[in-house]
Amino acid sequence: MPVPCLSTSRSFVYVLTGQQSALIQSLEPSCGYLAMTPLGGRDSVAPVNESLSLSYADVVKSMRKGFRVQFPFRDRTVGGSFKQCLMDSIPVSTSTGKTDWFGTILSADTNFLLCIPVHQIPSRYRMPLGIMLYAIAYALQIRKMIAALCRFLLMPLAVLVFLAHKYWKTRVTIDAVEKFLRMQQMLGPTRYAYTDITAITGHFREKLGQGGYGSVYKGVLLPGDLHVAVKMLNGNSNCNGEEFISEVATIGMIHHVNVVRLVGFCSEEMRRALVYEHMPRGSLDKYIFLSERSFSWDKINEIALGIARGINYLHQGCDMQILHFDIKPHNILLDDNFVPKVADFGLAKLYPRDKSFVSDRALRGTVGYMAPEMVSWSFGVISGKSDVYSFGMLLLEMAGGRRNVDPNADSSKSKAYYPSWVYD
Numbered sequence: 001m002p003v004p005c006l007s008t009s010r011s012f013v014y015v016l017t018g019q020q021s022a023l024i025q026s027l028e029p030s031c032g033y034l035a036m037t038p039l040g041g042r043d044s045v046a047p048v049n050e051s052l053s054l055s056y057a058d059v060v061k062s063m064r065k066g067f068r069v070q071f072p073f074r075d076r077t078v079g080g081s082f083k084q085c086l087m088d089s090i091p092v093s094t095s096t097g098k099t100d101w102f103g104t105i106l107s108a109d110t111n112f113l114l115c116i117p118v119h120q121i122p123s124r125y126r127m128p129l130g131i132m133l134y135a136i137a138y139a140l141q142i143r144k145m146i147a148a149l150c151r152f153l154l155m156p157l158a159v160l161v162f163l164a165h166k167y168w169k170t171r172v173t174i175d176a177v178e179k180f181l182r183m184q185q186m187l188g189p190t191r192y193a194y195t196d197i198t199a200i201t202g203h204f205r206e207k208l209g210q211g212g213y214g215s216v217y218k219g220v221l222l223p224g225d226l227h228v229a230v231k232m233l234n235g236n237s238n239c240n241g242e243e244f245i246s247e248v249a250t251i252g253m254i255h256h257v258n259v260v261r262l263v264g265f266c267s268e269e270m271r272r273a274l275v276y277e278h279m280p281r282g283s284l285d286k287y288i289f290l291s292e293r294s295f296s297w298d299k300i301n302e303i304a305l306g307i308a309r310g311i312n313y314l315h316q317g318c319d320m321q322i323l324h325f326d327i328k329p330h331n332i333l334l335d336d337n338f339v340p341k342v343a344d345f346g347l348a349k350l351y352p353r354d355k356s357f358v359s360d361r362a363l364r365g366t367v368g369y370m371a372p373e374m375v376s377w378s379f380g381v382i383s384g385k386s387d388v389y390s391f392g393m394l395l396l397e398m399a400g401g402r403r404n405v406d407p408n409a410d411s412s413k414s415k416a417y418y419p420s421w422v423y424d
Helices: 018-026 048-053 056-064 082-088 101-106 108-114 123-187 194-200 242-251 297-316 385-400 418-423
Strands: 207-211 214-221 226-233 262-268 271-277 320-323 332-334 340-342 349-352
Touching (some): 194 262, 194 271, 242 349, 385 418
Antiparallel strands (some): 207 214, 226 271, 332 340
């Protein structure tokens, strides 16, 4: 029954007597359980079976006789048995009125310690023992909280971190393999569309050089930020694309430390391009014709040996022998460490290795480096020795620091054919 004098428009006070105590869940839906005061027992003003007919005055009279109010952390065993203390410590859900078994299991050991009848112990030991029991009880609670934290928070977090690390490690391995496979694909020449060439060169922003064949532009190839040199061939330089075919057919299938690598090519109608690895030091002719020598004799010897290894690989290291036919300083490129690489295979030809000479008599090469047999049968047959002759002329220029044929030489220098002058 409600208590009108204690109720307001926002709060409601009820008196539940006898069996009505089990109907606490039938209160107003907006009500929350705050406290329940027991008034029954031997000192009750009416028997239990008559509690339903108690009036408000009877309830007040019963309360005036006095009743026990238990506060938290008081010894529950005072005035009761140890068993009753444990029974009273079982928590009841405030929303359903049913036993909270989860809370009971969680606080069982703590309640056991708090129900120990400390009041029966001599007074001089009572306080120290009570403090010790409370300390143990709260330590157990803290331990349970830590255990719950570790189990329900730290453990899933550790598992999550482990799985994330495992995934990251697997992802890194996969990425490394993918990067390796992409680099492997780049080892062989790749065919690019003209739009790709435009993107690689940044719309032909940085020009490296120009010649009769066309222009060379600097570019960047992804992935890996590989710097490349893109040679754009003139559409009218060779109508049948013979130089283009020669370059792709020869250098496209080889890879040697002293031979420049062909990364890819482009051919769309008359627009053709060759993509090489970029040689940041440029060509050899920029260094050997200076008034002051750029290299020591040991470095010149090292570069000469590198060029010789590249030519020897072309002649002997491939399934088909590759004759370059245009060995000269301009076609020797240098990397960051001045390692020489044979380049520009526009005049190169493929021949079987068992063929000792070449039947082709077309004029090939550059004046000053071209072997005599390239001009006339009377000087012999064309073979790999034609490249060796050109290499010898290149060595003369590297050693002498002047061009074999220099029409711009002043009067103080001999305008005679330099090899002939050396021979004399």
